[in-house]
Amino acid sequence: MITFQQVSKKYPSSTTAVADINLEIPDGQFLFVVGPSGAGKSTLLKLIIREEIPTEGKIFVDELDVTKLPNRKVPHLRRRIGTIFQDFKLLSKKTVFENVAFALEIIGRPESEIKETTREVLDLVGLKDKQNLFPHQISGGEAQRVAIARAVVQKPMFVLADEPTGNLDAKSAWEIMALLQKLNELGTTVIMATHNADIVQTLPHRVVEIEHGKIIKDSEIKGKK
Amino acid sequence: MFTTIGRLIKTTLQRIIRNPYHAIAAVFVLFMSFFVAAAFALILLNSNIILRYFESKPQVTAFFKNDTTVEQVNELKKVLADTGYLSSAKYVSKEEALKIYKEQNKKEPILLEMVTADMLPASLEVSATDIKYLPNLADILSKEKIVEEVIYQKEIVETLTTWTNNIRNIGMGIVAFLMITSLLITLVVIGLNISVHKDEIEIMRLVGASSSYIRIPFIFEGVIYGVVGSGLAVSVIWASLIYLSPVIAQFFAGIPLLPVSAKTMLTLAGAEALVGIILGFVSAIIATWKYLKV
Numbered sequence: 001m002i003t004f005q006q007v008s009k010k011y012p013s014s015t016t017a018v019a020d021i022n023l024e025i026p027d028g029q030f031l032f033v034v035g036p037s038g039a040g041k042s043t044l045l046k047l048i049i050r051e052e053i054p055t056e057g058k059i060f061v062d063e064l065d066v067t068k069l070p071n072r073k074v075p076h077l078r079r080r081i082g083t084i085f086q087d088f089k090l091l092s093k094k095t096v097f098e099n100v101a102f103a104l105e106i107i108g109r110p111e112s113e114i115k116e117t118t119r120e121v122l123d124l125v126g127l128k129d130k131q132n133l134f135p136h137q138i139s140g141g142e143a144q145r146v147a148i149a150r151a152v153v154q155k156p157m158f159v160l161a162d163e164p165t166g167n168l169d170a171k172s173a174w175e176i177m178a179l180l181q182k183l184n185e186l187g188t189t190v191i192m193a194t195h196n197a198d199i200v201q202t203l204p205h206r207v208v209e210i211e212h213g214k215i216i217k218d219s220e221i222k223g224k225k
Numbered sequence: 226m227f228t229t230i231g232r233l234i235k236t237t238l239q240r241i242i243r244n245p246y247h248a249i250a251a252v253f254v255l256f257m258s259f260f261v262a263a264a265f266a267l268i269l270l271n272s273n274i275i276l277r278y279f280e281s282k283p284q285v286t287a288f289f290k291n292d293t294t295v296e297q298v299n300e301l302k303k304v305l306a307d308t309g310y311l312s313s314a315k316y317v318s319k320e321e322a323l324k325i326y327k328e329q330n331k332k333e334p335i336l337l338e339m340v341t342a343d344m345l346p347a348s349l350e351v352s353a354t355d356i357k358y359l360p361n362l363a364d365i366l367s368k369e370k371i372v373e374e375v376i377y378q379k380e381i382v383e384t385l386t387t388w389t390n391n392i393r394n395i396g397m398g399i400v401a402f403l404m405i406t407s408l409l410i411t412l413v414v415i416g417l418n419i420s421v422h423k424d425e426i427e428i429m430r431l432v433g434a435s436s437s438y439i440r441i442p443f444i445f446e447g448v449i450y451g452v453v454g455s456g457l458a459v460s461v462i463w464a465s466l467i468y469l470s471p472v473i474a475q476f477f478a479g480i481p482l483l484p485v486s487a488k489t490m491l492t493l494a495g496a497e498a499l500v501g502i503i504l505g506f507v508s509a510i511i512a513t514w515k516y517l518k519v
Binding site: 071102151 | 226228229232243424425427428429430431432433434435436438
């Protein structure tokens with residue numbers, strides 16, 4: 001469970017990124033965070049992985065108070081949360097396999113486990129045959145699937161996806177959504193920031209709408225406007 | 226544990242290989258600094274040997290005119306002994322001088338052919354009970370009619386001491402300047418490498434790499450630069466020393482400068498490697514502290 005308790009984030013320039021956010025995301029949920037550009041969707045995700053620290057309020061990931069987490073423990077938090085970005089963030093000099101295996105190498109997993117788990121995850125995202133290719137040799141949709149594989153290879157409880165379909169054509173976007181749905185069905189909590197209205201309207205998931213840093217609509221809380 | 230260290234070393238080496246010009250720049254600057262430091266260290270060490278050589282030699286040498294007899298020399302010895310300042314006085318005849326000359330130039334037959342005992346002066350090698358009495362003895366010797374020339378070792382020792390001190394001070398200044406420059410350049414090179422790998426660092430942070438896992442390859446990088454730079458410097462100095470040995474030996478004939486023992490060179494290599502490790506480590510720590518926010 002991820003919990004936001006009266007969370008606000010203001011920048012020194014006195015810009016308010018998010019204001020007075022109260023939100024509970026139960027385990028196993030698929031949540032869309034929607035809103036126009038600059039509404040605060042990305043900040044909301046960054047607050048969960050401690051890329052940003054709120055100026056007010058508390059954030060809990062399960063029992064862990066993210067806002068009070070010492071810096072040296074932040075990596076442990078991030079190992080529990082997979083992240084996916086619009087620009088994929090793949091390493092161009094590493095192959096598909098190496099990009100995914102990298103996430104296990106940095107946490108000190110043994111070689112045999114890395115090979116086995118990476119192959120399993122690449123199989124899950126349908127890229128087993130392309131494991132030796134470099135990012136420039138695959139399509140945008142495939143690159144995003146590599147990013148998803150990297151995000152889930154540590155078997156996290158949560159996956160945060162920031163505009164994962166933003167750079168993709170419609171077909172690839174739906175393939176990515178199918179993959180995220182599959183992960184969710186396997187028990188992973190998925191939080192996805194997007195402004196792809198088609199996807200949000202088609203899939204039957206909870207939707208939280210943000211504008212000017214505030215939640216203006218939560219499909220789970222009736223009557224809230 | 227070992228797997229992780231192995232991966233960190235592999236990452237470091239990959240990064241160095243992928244940006245060889247950065248590595249070459251850092252190693253080259255460190256090499257120059259350590260080369261100069263090693264050269265000054267050897268010069269100082271050898272100037273001490275030269276000093277000890279002159280100090281162990283008779284403190285005043287008087288060269289006699291050609292027609293001086295042994296009786297005259299013995300009389301002079303007595304005069305010197307009567308002062309109470311004389312520690313020893315050794316007479317070196319023309320024949321003995323030739324013998325010494327032959328020994329010193331045994332590898333140069335051409336020089337030996339042209340020299341006979343007649344051409345070399347007999348001399349008296351004099352030591353005082355205390356160095357402060359040397360002027361008195363030198364004064365007596367220089368006033369003697371049979372004496373052609375007096376060589377006053379004290380002046381040589383004093384001049385050498387002054388030179389040694391100057392070399393030490395100038396050397397320390399130059400080496401300190403070069404070491405600071407090397408530290409700054411290594412710091413900038415590591416800073417550049419941090420900048421080149423910023424995407425990789427960002428991804429590492431996002432997938433949960435610890436701060437030390439991100440920092441350590443850059444620290445290894447600094448240490449590798451230090452070790453390679455200092456190792457190259459000592460190797461080149463050692464090779465040059467072997468190559469130039471005949472020239473040096475001839476120039477400092479009679480002074481036991483060569484060969485510089487392997488123990489001395491290995492001690493120098495060890496000391497430079499240690500300084501290299503510290504310098505690389507400190508550069509990397511400053512660079513990661515300044516440029517790497519994790």
